[in-house]
Amino acid sequence: MRVVLATHNRHKVEEIRDILAGLDIELLSLDSFPEITEIEEDGETLEENARKKAVAVFDLTHILSLADDTGLEVEALGGRPGVYSARYSGENATYQRNNEKLLGEMKGVPPERRKAKFRCVISIIGGGVDEIAVGEVPGRIIESPRGTNGFGYDPLFVPDGYEITYAEMDSELKNSLSHRARALEKAKDILKSLVSARGR
Ligand code: IMP
DSSP states (O other): OEEEESOOOHHHHHHHHHHHTTSSOEEEEGGGOTTOOOOOOOOSSHHHHHHHHHHHHHHHHOSEEEEEEEEEEEGGGTTOEETTGGGTTOTTOOHHHHHHHHHHHTTTOOGGGOEEEEEEEEEEEETTEEEEEEEEEEEEEOSSOOOSSSSTTGGGEEETTOSSOGGGSOHHHHHHHSHHHHHHHHHHHHHHHHHHHHOO
16 A cells, blocks of 8 residues: 655654554655645644645545644643644744744743643545544643754653653654654554555
């Protein structure tokens, strides 16, 4: 069975490849389809965005498609930045500006109200297939950045059960517990049953 990942992001492709290793599937990425350009993530929810990307790629390739969308949901901010995580600080958003904006909005918020969670939503779309897998990691937002690994909001997020941020973890540890890993484990189960139902 062939599966196309709706991303050009090499880092994501490698992570997904690692987690799905062992399944009887041939994994392709959008690098095999250079004619497919950026698909706009203009939905109001992570689910909508992930599904939109998977549907678009399936329509163009006719190959079972897997797309993800991730957001950081901060309780004290009513779930923001959420679906707007990538562009939280505006048009010219960078990871650093996003982090600064988040810290600014959280200024003065006491420790017990700094709860947040990362949510990763994966949509799998194919002929007659329309599935969603969700992975969440609860944690908290600290008051100043710590650590240099990873990307995005990693230096500000401490997952429950740990005292270090995602950015202080090596990639092996982060990838073993992350929101994306959790969603991918569920996606793996869905793909596994599709492989056994369809054969190769
Ligand atoms: P995407 O849907 O994977 O592109 O993620 C959207 C945005 O969420 C990214 O631009 C990052 O700001 C943030 N994000 C996603 N995954 C992570 C993560 O594992 N650590 C930190 N930030 C992340």
